[in-house]
Amino acid sequence: xxxxxxxxxxxxxxxxxxxxxxxxxxxxxxxxxxxxxxxxxxxxxxxxxxxxxxxxxxxxxxxxxxxxxxxxxxxxxxxxxxxxxxxxxxxxxxxxxxxxxxxxxxxxxxxxxxxxxxxxxxxxxxxxxxxxxxxxxxxxxxxxxxxxxxxxxxxxxxxxxxxxxxxxxxxxxxxxxxxxxxxxxxxxxxxxxxxxxxxxxxxxxxxxxxxxxxxxxxxxxxxxxxxxxxxxxxxxxxxxxxxxxxxxxxxxxxxxxxxxxxxxxxxxxxxxxxxxxxxxxxxxxxxxxxxxxxxxxxxxxxxxxxxxxxxxxxxxxxxxxxxxxxxxxxxxxxxxxxxxxxxxxxxxxxxxxxxxxxxxxxxxxxxxxxxxxxxxxxxxxxxxxxxxxxxxxxxxxxxxxxxxxxxxxxxxxxxxxxxxxxxx
Amino acid sequence: xxxxxxxxxxxxxxxxxxxxxxxxxxxxxxxxxxxxxxxxxxxxxxxxxxxxxxxxxxxxxxxxxxxxxxxxxxxxxxxxxxxxxxxxxxxxxxxxxxxxxxxxxxxxxxxxxxxxxxxxxxxxxxxxxxxxxxxxxxxxxxxxxxxxxxxxxxxxxxxxxxxxxxxxxxxxxxxxxxxxxxxxxxxxxxxxxxxxxxxx
Numbered sequence: 001x002x003x004x005x006x007x008x009x010x011x012x013x014x015x016x017x018x019x020x021x022x023x024x025x026x027x028x029x030x031x032x033x034x035x036x037x038x039x040x041x042x043x044x045x046x047x048x049x050x051x052x053x054x055x056x057x058x059x060x061x062x063x064x065x066x067x068x069x070x071x072x073x074x075x076x077x078x079x080x081x082x083x084x085x086x087x088x089x090x091x092x093x094x095x096x097x098x099x100x101x102x103x104x105x106x107x108x109x110x111x112x113x114x115x116x117x118x119x120x121x122x123x124x125x126x127x128x129x130x131x132x133x134x135x136x137x138x139x140x141x142x143x144x145x146x147x148x149x150x151x152x153x154x155x156x157x158x159x160x161x162x163x164x165x166x167x168x169x170x171x172x173x174x175x176x177x178x179x180x181x182x183x184x185x186x187x188x189x190x191x192x193x194x195x196x197x198x199x200x201x202x203x204x205x206x207x208x209x210x211x212x213x214x215x216x217x218x219x220x221x222x223x224x225x226x227x228x229x230x231x232x233x234x235x236x237x238x239x240x241x242x243x244x245x246x247x248x249x250x251x252x253x254x255x256x257x258x259x260x261x262x263x264x265x266x267x268x269x270x271x272x273x274x275x276x277x278x279x280x281x282x283x284x285x286x287x288x289x290x291x292x293x294x295x296x297x298x299x300x301x302x303x304x305x306x307x308x309x310x311x312x313x314x315x316x317x318x319x320x321x322x323x324x325x326x327x328x329x330x331x332x333x334x335x336x337x338x339x340x341x342x343x344x345x346x347x348x349x350x351x352x353x354x355x356x357x358x359x360x361x362x363x364x365x366x367x368x369x370x371x372x373x374x375x376x377x378x379x380x381x382x383x384x385x386x387x388x389x390x391x392x393x394x395x396x397x398x399x400x401x402x403x404x405x406x407x408x409x410x411x412x413x414x415x416x417x418x419x420x421x422x423x424x
Numbered sequence: 425x426x427x428x429x430x431x432x433x434x435x436x437x438x439x440x441x442x443x444x445x446x447x448x449x450x451x452x453x454x455x456x457x458x459x460x461x462x463x464x465x466x467x468x469x470x471x472x473x474x475x476x477x478x479x480x481x482x483x484x485x486x487x488x489x490x491x492x493x494x495x496x497x498x499x500x501x502x503x504x505x506x507x508x509x510x511x512x513x514x515x516x517x518x519x520x521x522x523x524x525x526x527x528x529x530x531x532x533x534x535x536x537x538x539x540x541x542x543x544x545x546x547x548x549x550x551x552x553x554x555x556x557x558x559x560x561x562x563x564x565x566x567x568x569x570x571x572x573x574x575x576x577x578x579x580x581x582x583x584x585x586x587x588x589x590x591x592x593x594x595x596x597x598x599x600x601x602x603x604x605x606x607x608x609x610x611x612x613x614x615x616x617x618x619x620x621x622x623x624x
Contacts, residue, residue: 008567011574012558018581019551019590026546113475116429118484143484168426171587174532174541176597177487204534217588220545226537271537 031240031265033188039388044409051401062393065127075125114167128186199231207233230258244317323418329375339373363399436479490596491576517568525600544591
């Protein structure tokens, strides 16, 4: 046998042995880990305020995480416009009463120097906590084209978000590693690995789950839908075996929330179905309650993002009932004058610290009034803290991030007050 | 800088250095001059400009190059030194890549609920099939297919790149496009050779 052929065979045997060893070390999905909630009883309350303070800027895609001392840290992106090269990731801390000063977490140049690749723009940031206590911030980065050309980068903080280490790139797609974006709340599997609800937007539009090891290695990727059905999945865990995923509908009308479920701890997922709940191709969020019910916040309208609803489900997310409107504005676009008037009023009712609504209205106008102006309350992100309170952040007319907090007592009041069935 | 950044950037630097061979004037160079030129380009594209080397820009655009691509680039670089693969072995590899890409990419881009990319994270059945294909290729003396599969599998096992998915070591879209183009061109040339004498 020629020496060259023997060498090739030996190389193949060596590669097979190395691969066998790696495959043997692979951990498989073995159910979900539920977040421990220890509710603290308190009188019913609902408060709101603005998280971001910078005006005359485009601001979007906020997320939240609870810090070890019970405070909250919010993340979002802001710049001259969405997708501009000057967009930075911003953050602020909520001490229970007020939001502190904004800080810049990372910009485009710092990201590209860390990942050793050209980076054109930054997008959605979403935080998770590792088993060793470190905060991990996953965020969208684009090197090529628009948002469909996104990939995910990650930074880690060991001091609750005060400082961050060098960014790393996650490789999640075989097509020049493009088109993986993040929006949904991360969750944990029973073995301590992370689940990241992500989505794909290049040619197809579909939801996916990434499983990431504690060391940051991508262990697995599962598809939740195919074609152009739905994106921005949000996973609501009932117990270690059962979970429901809700997705933003991106296919042809009628626009409805897309859902899929697992009954084996995430090993397999049912074919996605269209629910009766309206969704105008807009992001949604949700949490599971300890009693098995689920909460969701979404634009529960067929068209537009002018209304933001709190919804409850008692059947593991298959049907939803609206219990409160966080926002409810005109569904038709209005004149700049009317818009300015109304947004100035809204700014003052949204945040007791705002005494002059005009600059807030001007910021909203800057982002929402190409000709006529339409209201936008979008990209909600809801968490429940360990003491049982709920915190929601969302984009307010593309100019600011608004925070709404409420507790279980307030929620139960709304559930009792709301009609038992939604109007068709 | 992580080791995976070094390997990723070096892959792109090799590709950019190999581009030198496309310049017609270079073909008359002695192998010593050619070696110096390619080494100079390799190092030049790794030098940071505004904090990022030129290889970082191409890496940002297309991601890390698959090991199979690097095998073909390596062959292109070694050709002036007299190390060549047979045309048959090269064609077999390109046909293999084009066929795999034709099935693989549409499915990964969402045409079906099943995503074959998932197999590359360490699915034992998938790697058994890959090994069988490699053994069959070895039996049929398709040496470049064997070399590419073996080196890609080894590189995946050692974690040479940032990706933990073996597909990223086996194939990339640039390679798939090149393979599809080369196979179509070869098919067209073959058809013309057969058809033209008949036309005369």
